[in-house]
Amino acid sequence: MPLLKVFNVLSVLVVFGLAIQPVKATPPAVTAPPAVVAPPAVAVSIPPLHSLVAAVMEGIGKPALLSPGGTSPHRAMLRPSTARHLAEADLVFWVGPELENFLETPLKRLSEKSGAKIIALLHAPGIFRREARHLHRDTDSESHNPDANYQLDPHFWLDPENAIRIVAIVAEQLGEANPERTAIYRQNRDRTIARLRALDLEIRRKLAPLAGIPYLVFHDSYAYLEGRYDLGPSQAVAIDPERRAGPRRIVALRRKITENAFRCLFHEPQFTAPILARLREGSDISTAPLDPLGSGLTPSPDLYFQMMQTNATSLQNCLMPARDG
Missing domain, CATH: 3.40.50.1980 (Nitrogenase molybdenum iron protein domain)
Known part of the structure; x- marks a missing residue:
């Protein structure tokens, strides 16, 4: 067979062989892992409430404290650090105007400006509230002010049963704001409520x-x-x-x-x-x-x-x- 003819036959075979090679699948595109959603920025007015919120957030984040210990919320003023924490907050827990009237106007502005959620825990569903006792007493004060803000006693956290309700409310609110971590908030809720029930029994035995x-x-x-x-x-x-x-x-x-x-x-x-x-x-x-x-x-x-x-x-x-x- 002439050499040229042989070369042509071989060329056809090579081309044919290449044509029948299996087509390799295109490798899937490499996608970045889903971004981790940051927990909400939380601010809390006074140390006892801050402690309960921190217990629910443990292992996830730390809430900011607006009115540190040693400062009476009855006489507190809006400090630069407080204003900064408020400006950054997605969720704010406070007692209410009955105790922290210095926060009332800033919180209203925050809600209107940024859409942050504000929770006045004294007025939350399920909280046991007492009427202020001074409504039934002759105070003989030098300046009596029958303001509507004084109709309720605001020190509701001193009843551990209310503390249990606070923890449940906080866990629910955090779960709504950060559903990716709902299971952790609930675990922290259950653990904190168990501690509060044990604390209640211990104090009852001591004070009986x-x-x-x-x-x-x-x-x-x-x-x-x-x-x-x-x-x-x-x-x-x-x-x-x-x-x-x-x-x-x-x-x-x-x-x-x-x-x-x-x-x-x-x-x-x-x-x-x-x-x-x-x-x-x-x-x-x-x-x-x-x-x-x-x-x-x-x-x-x-x-x-x-x-x-x-x-x-x-x-x-x-x-x-x-x-x-």
């Missing part, structure tokens, strides 16, 4: 012998605690910390103290009150701290538990009747 013992407090912030554990009755030096007690009330309280009408006089670290020294003068009434805000404690998921245990111990130590011999 103190039922009915009268005592004196600086301002009327303990009705929820007293109602939960059958304490008191207590009387307050100042029904509202923003109003000074009048002379008639001071005289009446001094008389009761000298008559041993109170087992103990409790003071709060948030308030400097020289009036307490005047009340004690000439008597041997015992004194002890009570702190509804956890002042001096480091903000953390444990602060609420530490605060309640410390208050229960202070009540026990000051009110427990002395044992004979």
